[in-house]
Amino acid sequence: xxxxxxxxxxxxxxxxxxDRLAAKVLEKKSQVCVGLDxxxxxxxxxxxxxxxxxxxxxxxxxxxxxxxxxxxxxxIIEAVEPHxxxxxLQLACFEAYGPAGIGIMWQLAQACARAGLxxxxxxxRGDVGPSAALYSAAYLGIPPAAPPGTSPxxxxxxxxxxxxxxxxxxxxxxxxxxxxxxxxxxxDCGRYGKGIFFLVRTSNPxxxxxxxxxxxxxxxxxxxxxxLVNRWGAGLTGNCGYSSAGAVVxxxxxxxxxxxxxxMPAAVFLLPGYGAQGAGAADVRxxxxxxxxxxxxxxxxxxxxxxxxxxxxxxxxxxxxRMKKEVWGAVGQQS
Amino acid sequence: xxxxxxxxxxxxxxxxxxDRLAAKVLEKKSQVCVGLDxxxxxxxxxxxxxxxxxxxxxxxxxxxxxxxxxxxxxxIIEAVEPHxxxxxLQLACFEAYGPAGIGIMWQLAQACARAGLxxxxxxxRGDVGPSAALYSAAYLGIPPAAPPGTSPxxxxxxxxxxxxxxxxxxxxxxxxxxxxxxxxxxxDCGRYGKGIFFLVRTSNPxxxxxxxxxxxxxxxxxxxxxxLVNRWGAGLTGNCGYSSAGAVVxxxxxxxxxxxxxxMPAAVFLLPGYGAQGAGAADVRxxxxxxxxxxxxxxxxxxxxxxxxxxxxxxxxxxxxRMKKEVWGAVGQQS
Numbered sequence: 001x002x003x004x005x006x007x008x009x010x011x012x013x014x015x016x017x018x019d020r021l022a023a024k025v026l027e028k029k030s031q032v033c034v035g036l037d038x039x040x041x042x043x044x045x046x047x048x049x050x051x052x053x054x055x056x057x058x059x060x061x062x063x064x065x066x067x068x069x070x071x072x073x074x075x076i077i078e079a080v081e082p083h084x085x086x087x088x089l090q091l092a093c094f095e096a097y098g099p100a101g102i103g104i105m106w107q108l109a110q111a112c113a114r115a116g117l118x119x120x121x122x123x124x125r126g127d128v129g130p131s132a133a134l135y136s137a138a139y140l141g142i143p144p145a146a147p148p149g150t151s152p153x154x155x156x157x158x159x160x161x162x163x164x165x166x167x168x169x170x171x172x173x174x175x176x177x178x179x180x181x182x183x184x185x186x187x188d189c190g191r192y193g194k195g196i197f198f199l200v201r202t203s204n205p206x207x208x209x210x211x212x213x214x215x216x217x218x219x220x221x222x223x224x225x226x227x228l229v230n231r232w233g234a235g236l237t238g239n240c241g242y243s244s245a246g247a248v249v250x251x252x253x254x255x256x257x258x259x260x261x262x263x264m265p266a267a268v269f270l271l272p273g274y275g276a277q278g279a280g281a282a283d284v285r286x287x288x289x290x291x292x293x294x295x296x297x298x299x300x301x302x303x304x305x306x307x308x309x310x311x312x313x314x315x316x317x318x319x320x321x322r323m324k325k326e327v328w329g330a331v332g333q334q335s
Numbered sequence: 336x337x338x339x340x341x342x343x344x345x346x347x348x349x350x351x352x353x354d355r356l357a358a359k360v361l362e363k364k365s366q367v368c369v370g371l372d373x374x375x376x377x378x379x380x381x382x383x384x385x386x387x388x389x390x391x392x393x394x395x396x397x398x399x400x401x402x403x404x405x406x407x408x409x410x411i412i413e414a415v416e417p418h419x420x421x422x423x424l425q426l427a428c429f430e431a432y433g434p435a436g437i438g439i440m441w442q443l444a445q446a447c448a449r450a451g452l453x454x455x456x457x458x459x460r461g462d463v464g465p466s467a468a469l470y471s472a473a474y475l476g477i478p479p480a481a482p483p484g485t486s487p488x489x490x491x492x493x494x495x496x497x498x499x500x501x502x503x504x505x506x507x508x509x510x511x512x513x514x515x516x517x518x519x520x521x522x523d524c525g526r527y528g529k530g531i532f533f534l535v536r537t538s539n540p541x542x543x544x545x546x547x548x549x550x551x552x553x554x555x556x557x558x559x560x561x562x563l564v565n566r567w568g569a570g571l572t573g574n575c576g577y578s579s580a581g582a583v584v585x586x587x588x589x590x591x592x593x594x595x596x597x598x599m600p601a602a603v604f605l606l607p608g609y610g611a612q613g614a615g616a617a618d619v620r621x622x623x624x625x626x627x628x629x630x631x632x633x634x635x636x637x638x639x640x641x642x643x644x645x646x647x648x649x650x651x652x653x654x655x656x657r658m659k660k661e662v663w664g665a666v667g668q669q670s
Contacts, residue, residue: 098438100434203463
């Protein structure tokens with residue numbers, strides 16, 4: 001988190017997130033996003049034993065857990081890099097271990113960037129405007145570190161005090177607060193070439209309880225939300241035709257994907273639920289166009305926990321490669 | 336975040352959060368919750384200058400900001416302690432500064448506890464079950480630090496490895512994921528005597544866009560949510576008659592407060608928007624019963640930024656005392 005210099009020339013016309021993503025998808029022939037959700041009960045036990053220094057040890061302090069997560073995650077990032085275009089960090093996994101966990105999370109975001117992978121902060125943040133602006137600054141923008149009104153020119157004169165540009169390419173956002181709550185995220189996307197994925201229809205069973213309620217006008221609640229998301233993202237459309245304001249749509253809801261694609265023609269879909277949650281390549285096909293653009297398919301457990309012995313990284317790489325081929329084969333380069 | 340011992344005897348029958356809150360309200364004759372939202376552009380400038388060590392300095396690194404926030408916040412906590420029953424920490428303000436900010440946030444939570452104030456993590460977290468469980472563990476419970484299945488008895492034999500019980504009394508939760516997403520929070524409330532406040536109707540203008548949509552069955556979306564919250568909280572009702580699963584209802588929506596009280600008779604209302612956002616004591620009256628129980632009225636800017644010179648803490652104390660008397664006068668001890 002030490003302050004480093006922001007290239008203001010570059011920031012004056014940042015590359016659009018949707019365009020950056022599209023270029024990576026076509027270059028790698030992959031729509032795979034690996035969900036990095038390190039958890040105590042699921043990572044290879046030998047990594048925990050190494051931290052506690054005692055095979056018989058019962059537990060670790062937060063720093064010990066964070067170090068085990070770091071070793072696990074760095075190996076996964078390196079292993080899946082050839083097959084994935086993005087890594088999605090589940091913030092809850094790191095936040096549970098306080099400053100130690102958060103510190104590792106930021107190091108992993110930088111490791112993803114060094115590996116040429118787009119990195120998504122999966123925190124589902126959402127709040128009233130002033131607080132939303134701080135969440136956006138934390139992950140997409142520049143946290144306030146100078147008095148309001150300080151100009152880029154003044155900062156150029158004090159490079160050692162130039163604030164840090166957050167190291168994530170995109171984040172997930174909970175839209176419940178409506179327009180004034182989501183505006184700061186949209187503004188930072190335009191300002192810094194970042195992206196957001198609004199929760200529209202989640203992949204879990206309980207999602208239906210509130211997201212599928214039938215409205216007096218005949219549609220469903222999440223369909224009304226989809227139309228808002230389509231409007232909110234209008235100003236962020238890149239040369240590829242897609243917007244940097246995308247949507248989270250559960251891959252476990254195939255019947256919803258085509259319907260929501262028609263309501264949000266320009267939204268990049270982030271599609272969780274592939275693999276362990278039961279969705280397959282055919283289920284997500286309708287999110288994609290004939291070039292294979294328009295979505296990111298996210299899998300976590302089926303890849304990062306493909307093995308839990310000393311060969312876990314090799315098995316994760318194999319699982320990521322299988323998924324890449326399955327998804328590209330089903331949705332890529334159609335005609 | 337260093338691990339300290341958990342008293343398992345105490346945890347076996349933890350005091351109910353709603354009962355703990357009711358006792359404090361009656362003891363202090365106050366329903367005041369002070370929202371602690373430290374921000375660069377709003378805290379007294381001399382605190383920032385002291386950190387940068389140079390009145391002419393342009394900016395601070397994240398640690399410098401965090402230290403200024405700590406000095407500001409500790410002074411506010413001490414100043415408002417006689418007049419408030421709870422402190423609500425806005426997580427976005429600390430999260431924006433990475434590990435340094437999060438570290439200060441945890442120290443402030445402990446300072447609130449030492450001052451005898453209930454402390455609420457205002458993070459509006461919400462996710463699918465497994466991730467929700469980690470958010471809940473982070474703020475209300477015990478983050479996993481030992482292999483699954485480790486028994487309390489085993490941990491007693493290794494006190495140095497006993498996991499930390501999170502230092503917040505309650506947190507705000509975004510309910511969009513539905514039952515399986517909120518269950519882990521409810522379970523930790525029962526297990527550890529903690530509380531949650533579900534977002535039901537927020538205080539910001541944009542809240543209406545999604546929360547006030549009219550349903551086919553005739554009611555509004557947030558009214559359907561209110562009925563779910565009432566059901567979710569049923570198992571957490573204390574001797575005071577209120578549940579540890581409460582609801583966030585904007586104090587800026589007086590017409591909604593009475594209506595939602597009838598739909599959630601046992602929910603403790605967390606009522607933001609008092610003061611700077613325009614709500615007054617009369618607006619929140621319907622949230623409370625004849626004893627003055629049933630709600631927490633939250634104010635941030637009107638108290639913590641009452642002054643921004645060297646006397647800021649004294650002015651914050653005066654503002655908190657005024658608010659305590661206004662609210663208690665309007666809603667307390669009616670008959």
